[in-house]
Amino acid sequence: MGFEFVYSSKLEAAVNWARKFSLFSYPFVTACCGMEYMSTAAPKYDIARFGSEFPRFSPRQADLLIIVGTITERQGPALRRIYEQMCEPKWVIAFGVCASTGGFYQNYSTMPGADQVVPVDVYIPGCPPRPEQVLDALVMLQERIQRGEGHSQIALRVDQGYDVPATAIRPVSRPAPAAPAAKGK
């Protein structure tokens, strides 16, 4: 599958280049993964080297939501609301196996992955992940932003009326929507 359609203009490429090196993150920290997140942000691993040094504790000032830790069903509405408060385009990283899949919590209270309520761009496995993995995920996300493949970037293009392939709207492994109609939001 190709993503050639995203190179619609040189301007977009330049804007995406600027976006990927100025990510303002909102850490949604709920569990023990938060320690690794702090380690990643602290001088030893120093996420600032990759242009994402500034955690904003307000979703309205952030464009990268980092979901760090277990998400329960009860937290679902709050998480969804925080995501909706962020300005577009916005990106989401699921930090650790609990945020990605629910991890070893297979029970009545734990959400089986934060992607049940918000679209996740990059998943980081590990319980908890090493800081190197987090930096790797950040670089992967930056490559994705440059190519315009973020969920929110694609959604914006759908809203603007571009002809977006159905495979870009959902990964091929999931059932594709019947018609990629413009979303009224």
Next chain:
Amino acid sequence: MAQLVLDRLLAQFSAGEIIKTGSQHGNEWARVRPEAWAAVATFLRDDPSTAMEMLTDLTVVDRFGDEPRFDVVVHLYSVSKKHRVRLYGGVPEENAIIDTLVPVWPGANWPEREAYDLYGVRFKGHPDLRRLLMYPEFVGHPLRKDYPKEKRQPLVRRQTGGAD
């Protein structure tokens, strides 16, 4: 070690109220009739020789298949006498209700709400018997043995077919 507590209980209450007592690995326990639950608790707190000032924990055991199905379990500790005792109050499934211990130990408030939330045992006279951990929309009591352990009751989900 706390045989004194059991002796005091048996001297004070009738055999119908204290159904059975025992000691396992040095931990004394007493099985209490649910109707005498609050009276036994008040006595243990107020009697100078037992002096159970502290409620360590309150929880429920689901003995699915047995009668009575639920055991309300209370762990008591005396800070001054340094002894412990454990009380069981068996309640049946169809009438899972027992006296509240909030007037005796205010610390029983949230443990009883948790027990109600997760096991569905109601506490008569509790000042504010709402769910504590699960959300109000939740149906059922998830720590009961007959609750499907992976059954989820989502509050919100992504729309299918959208780009987000």
